[in-house]
Amino acid sequence: MQLHQLLTRTSSLGNVFMTLPAPFLAERMGSSGVESITLDLQHGSIEGDAVLGLVQAIRAGGAIPLARLAWNRPELIMKALDYGIEGLICPMVDTAEEARAFVRAAKYPPLGNRSFGPFRAAMLLEGNYFAAANEQTLCFVMIETAGAVDELDAIAATPGLDGLYIGPWDLSVSLGRPRQGDFSDPELLAVFDRVQDVAREKGLFTGIFTTRPKDAAAMAARGFDLVTWGTEELMFQRGLGKWLSQGE
Numbered sequence: 001m002q003l004h005q006l007l008t009r010t011s012s013l014g015n016v017f018m019t020l021p022a023p024f025l026a027e028r029m030g031s032s033g034v035e036s037i038t039l040d041l042q043h044g045s046i047e048g049d050a051v052l053g054l055v056q057a058i059r060a061g062g063a064i065p066l067a068r069l070a071w072n073r074p075e076l077i078m079k080a081l082d083y084g085i086e087g088l089i090c091p092m093v094d095t096a097e098e099a100r101a102f103v104r105a106a107k108y109p110p111l112g113n114r115s116f117g118p119f120r121a122a123m124l125l126e127g128n129y130f131a132a133a134n135e136q137t138l139c140f141v142m143i144e145t146a147g148a149v150d151e152l153d154a155i156a157a158t159p160g161l162d163g164l165y166i167g168p169w170d171l172s173v174s175l176g177r178p179r180q181g182d183f184s185d186p187e188l189l190a191v192f193d194r195v196q197d198v199a200r201e202k203g204l205f206t207g208i209f210t211t212r213p214k215d216a217a218a219m220a221a222r223g224f225d226l227v228t229w230g231t232e233e234l235m236f237q238r239g240l241g242k243w244l245s246q247g248e
């Protein structure tokens with residue numbers, strides 16, 4: 001099933017960020033029931049060519065591949081999509097103009113100016129390739145700066161944009177909050193509400209990054225469509241710690 005179908009049908013789609021170039025681990029995670037996996041190309045240690053094998057492994061494991069881009073640059077956007085990434089999350093978008101540049105690079109005409117050369121992506125889409133690609137590859141901008149919060153309405157009105165994805169850590173740094181990624185901070189939660197309201201008004205999906213199961217569950221209950229439960233290395237570290245402490 002495609003990402004856009006799953007997001008529409010599922011009340012909250014589970015997601016894990018992957019930071020290491022380990023295809024077998026990607027396949028394992030997919031087969032463990034994680035519904036979608038986001039390759040983190042901004043932080044972590046995944047570089048260029050590793051993406052192709054990871055996308056294949058995620059799909060082989062039964063999950064859907066997304067990517068968080070290293071930055072809002074057309075050559076990075078187009079290559080990720082050509083590898084068959086189904087959803088892009090663009091970091092540090094500050095203005096509506098930046099959001100428009102992101103979507104332009106990710107969508108074929110008439111919505112944008114994505115260059116044709118779909119490589120692996122061509123195998124995945126049926127029917128009218130260009131219409132299917134524009135509809136089925138989803139573009140999320142990250143809302144994680146004070147500037148983005150100021151321009152929220154204009155960003156959300158970007159033609160062809162599919163969703164808003166909150167980065168609570170950068171957002172709390174940018175807003176000058178005393179603690180980072182604190183899901184009990186009322187000012188941060190008020191921004192989450194605003195993002196959800198604006199997204200609802202504009203018919204956009206919403207997503208959010210978390211690192212603790214209780215925050216992920218709370219965000220799913222709050223109605224986020226895509227909830228990231230953490231990174232694979234953090235899960236490994238916590239799981240290993242728990243395993244060892246139980247003497248297993």
Ligand code: 3PY
Binds near residue numbers: 144167168
């Ligand atoms: C943030 O919270 O700033 C993120 O980018 C999550 O990865």
Ligand code: MG
Binds near residue numbers: 167169
């Ligand atoms: Mg961030």
